[in-house]
Amino acid sequence: MAGKVIPATERGWQGVEIEGYRPGSPDVGVERHTIVGGRKGAPGEPGPGMELRYFELQPGAASRYEKHEHEHYVIVKRGLGHAVVGEQVTEIGPNDVIYVGPLTTHQFLNRGDEPFGFYCFVDACRDFSQQPTEEDLARLAASPAAAIAKPFAVPPPTRR
């Protein structure tokens, strides 16, 4: 593909469907907008090499507490949130950037009264999310992030 412009609209982006957090999952108050690209099985497959998504969390909602090999590059677009990255928790807001390295447990939570939305860049060819281990959960419980994180807010994916 030579390239394309995807204009912003009032609620998202032109031609981009607003989906739930994950197909087949229960409603957890999270919207997903896949703006560019999509998951690939191998780097040689056609299509963009990376994927740009936008997630919007309703007040009280959270992303899945998880980890994986692939990296996240997050830019906050609107609202107020918490970023749990490893055992650190940080208040985040518009234009803050968050890098999540390989196999680092992480979660994004809305801490405001308005929707909290962020862009998230990932490799198109990436591994699937892993549930935290008992060790991960014990480390979380012993850390300052324990007061904020909701490790069971979003159930594991039911299908891939």
Next chain:
Amino acid sequence: MAGKVIPATERGWQGVEIEGYRPGSPDVGVERHTIVGGRKGAPGEPGPGMELRYFELQPGAASRYEKHEHEHYVIVKRGLGHAVVGEQVTEIGPNDVIYVGPLTTHQFLNRGDEPFGFYCFVDACRDFSQQPTEEDLARLAASPAAAIAKPFAVPPPTRR
């Protein structure tokens, strides 16, 4: 690296130096903020696999008219611009997203009276920019983008 939060400041991001468009280049009215990552020679080198930059163009300023194998994923943060992608030109503004595919000539230009700023996401391990060929310039000249593009606004890089 497990991960990090890079908080936004009034003029950029905490701990991120505001640079010119390219080291050793003349001032072309373009700021560069390298928020996460940096260029790598090989995928196995340490550091993030991708690089997130923010460019801010003063009124009248433009990015280099160029092409390369690596893809661009652009999100407009502020201001009004034009995106020249191949022979297409599009008016762009806040939250619009632009994908530039491999070897597609492209340029971003400020079309407003305020700074025009955009995030640009690239692979850390990527090829260098190529000057447009005579054929590229002839195609541009014969297209609607000719009225907008400034193919010689930014000189080729002087060092890499």
